[in-house]
Amino acid sequence: MFMSHTVRSYDAELKYLEKKIVEMGRHAEKMIKSSVASIISDDLQLAAQVIADDVFLDEAERDIDDKAITIICKRQPMAVDLREIVGAIRISADLERIGDMAKNIAKRAIAISEIRQPATFYRGLEIITTLALNQLAEVLDAYTNRLLDPINAVRDRDNKIDALYTSLFREFLTYMMEDMRNITVCTHLLFCAKSIERIGDHATNIAETLHYIITGHHMSSDRFRDDAVYEVRVEDKKKD
Amino acid sequence: MFMSHTVRSYDAELKYLEKKIVEMGRHAEKMIKSSVASIISDDLQLAAQVIADDVFLDEAERDIDDKAITIICKRQPMAVDLREIVGAIRISADLERIGDMAKNIAKRAIAISEIRQPATFYRGLEIITTLALNQLAEVLDAYTNRLLDPINAVRDRDNKIDALYTSLFREFLTYMMEDMRNITVCTHLLFCAKSIERIGDHATNIAETLHYIITGHHMSSDRFRDDAVYEVRVEDKKKD
Numbered sequence: 001m002f003m004s005h006t007v008r009s010y011d012a013e014l015k016y017l018e019k020k021i022v023e024m025g026r027h028a029e030k031m032i033k034s035s036v037a038s039i040i041s042d043d044l045q046l047a048a049q050v051i052a053d054d055v056f057l058d059e060a061e062r063d064i065d066d067k068a069i070t071i072i073c074k075r076q077p078m079a080v081d082l083r084e085i086v087g088a089i090r091i092s093a094d095l096e097r098i099g100d101m102a103k104n105i106a107k108r109a110i111a112i113s114e115i116r117q118p119a120t121f122y123r124g125l126e127i128i129t130t131l132a133l134n135q136l137a138e139v140l141d142a143y144t145n146r147l148l149d150p151i152n153a154v155r156d157r158d159n160k161i162d163a164l165y166t167s168l169f170r171e172f173l174t175y176m177m178e179d180m181r182n183i184t185v186c187t188h189l190l191f192c193a194k195s196i197e198r199i200g201d202h203a204t205n206i207a208e209t210l211h212y213i214i215t216g217h218h219m220s221s222d223r224f225r226d227d228a229v230y231e232v233r234v235e236d237k238k239k240d
Numbered sequence: 241m242f243m244s245h246t247v248r249s250y251d252a253e254l255k256y257l258e259k260k261i262v263e264m265g266r267h268a269e270k271m272i273k274s275s276v277a278s279i280i281s282d283d284l285q286l287a288a289q290v291i292a293d294d295v296f297l298d299e300a301e302r303d304i305d306d307k308a309i310t311i312i313c314k315r316q317p318m319a320v321d322l323r324e325i326v327g328a329i330r331i332s333a334d335l336e337r338i339g340d341m342a343k344n345i346a347k348r349a350i351a352i353s354e355i356r357q358p359a360t361f362y363r364g365l366e367i368i369t370t371l372a373l374n375q376l377a378e379v380l381d382a383y384t385n386r387l388l389d390p391i392n393a394v395r396d397r398d399n400k401i402d403a404l405y406t407s408l409f410r411e412f413l414t415y416m417m418e419d420m421r422n423i424t425v426c427t428h429l430l431f432c433a434k435s436i437e438r439i440g441d442h443a444t445n446i447a448e449t450l451h452y453i454i455t456g457h458h459m460s461s462d463r464f465r466d467d468a469v470y471e472v473r474v475e476d477k478k479k480d
Contacts, residue, residue, distance in 0.1 A: 062458055069326060076316045086309060086329075093333070176416065176423050183416050183423070187430065194431070218302060 050106035057099035271342035297339035
């Protein structure tokens with residue numbers, strides 16, 4: 001339940017933070033899509049664009065931090081307003097990191113350009129990217145509409161992304177062992193998959209922050225917040 | 241009398257945040273050392289200990305967040321005090337992530353246990369770990385003593401860690417190409433080196449937050465905040 005503020009400019013300040021977060025989210029989504037597309041289609045121009053685009057998120061995060069602190073000083077907010085402001089600081093940090101992940105993928109697109117591989121090599125990366133993008137879209141929608149319901153679903157689905165990453169890890173290791181000419185590319189693709197898996201983690205962080213904004217309580221920490229680590233060992237092939 | 245008591249307890253609240261940050265820092269340092277030791281000496285018990293130890297950082301981060309928000313509500317701090325409090329929230333987030341990195345390394349120690357490799361495989365990881373630990377120690381000392389001087393040095397040295405990571409990337413790829421039985425272990429060691437490189441990034445983030453606490457200004461963003469990406473391509477060996 002939001003109390004209406006007597007001071008209209010205070011409302012405008014809070015709205016500004018929210019608007020900026022949504023802008024950051026849309027920008028991050030676009031960067032993720034373009035970065036993975038640049039890897040798959042060996043599009044160096046698109047990769048360069050993603051790298052250049054990251055500045056927007058860095059600046060937006062700073063802007064939100066500065067504005068948030070100014071609002072806290074000026075308005076001395078309590079309860080849900082304070083949680084909104086602190087939440088905006090946290091969410092913008094997650095979105096900024098997502099931008100860094102997309103930028104890293106774009107840099108890898110440049111590093112492995114001209115080493116073309118069969119389409120099968122990229123299929124897993126496409127699938128995990130779609131899952132992560134769905135998570136991010138759902139959590140941004142939940143943020144905009146202050147929905148509590150999708151939060152648990154987002155959290156649960158993060159386990160699926162982790163599991164898919166683990167199976168991709170095995171797959172890429174198998175390609176490397178089949179032919180050592182695959183080693184460089186597959187190592188880079190493995191790091192790309194890892195970046196996408198981490199984007200899923202950041203989406204889940206945002207869901208948890210949103211839960212805190214709405215309810216005032218932290219979610220129980222039964223989710224492992226660290227990155228998925230490949231647990232299954234791939235049988236090393238014997239050198240003949 | 242009442243006033244001075246109030247002021248004293250406010251001071252105590254700020255001191256509490258600082259003390260907790262330093263505790264988190266010491267704990268994170270210990271986890272990094274133990275995680276890398278567990279990989280190098282194949283010590284599964286030590287790895288399990290690191291994984292268990294991570295809970296402390298998760299709980300400490302939450303504690304700092306909760307206390308910080310309580311202080312903001314109760315004391316309505318201005319200027320440097322507010323920066324101290326917001327800075328504590330940011331620094332604790334970085335330290336919590338450092339703990340996650342150490343935990344990931346410990347999990348990889350378990351994943352690759354029993355696959356022993358020559359000591360040369362681990363040398364680079366030891367060196368990069370020493371560099372990252374030095375960065376963390378220096379930045380924690382600067383935080384405790386509110387020193388501005390070491391901040392630029394910490395930032396500059398992060399480039400050396402990035403460069404070392406890049407050379408380790410090449411080295412591990414070479415080991416993989418030399419003998420495909422090295423692929424599984426070297427991939428895990430590569431991710432460990434990446435985690436250490438990211439610990440260096442977090443130490444630099446802390447340095448930048450400290451600069452903000454002391455001066456009230458953000459540092460210029462001429463540092464690339466994203467993780468180092470391996471740019472140089474290792475010549476893929478031809479399969480004969």
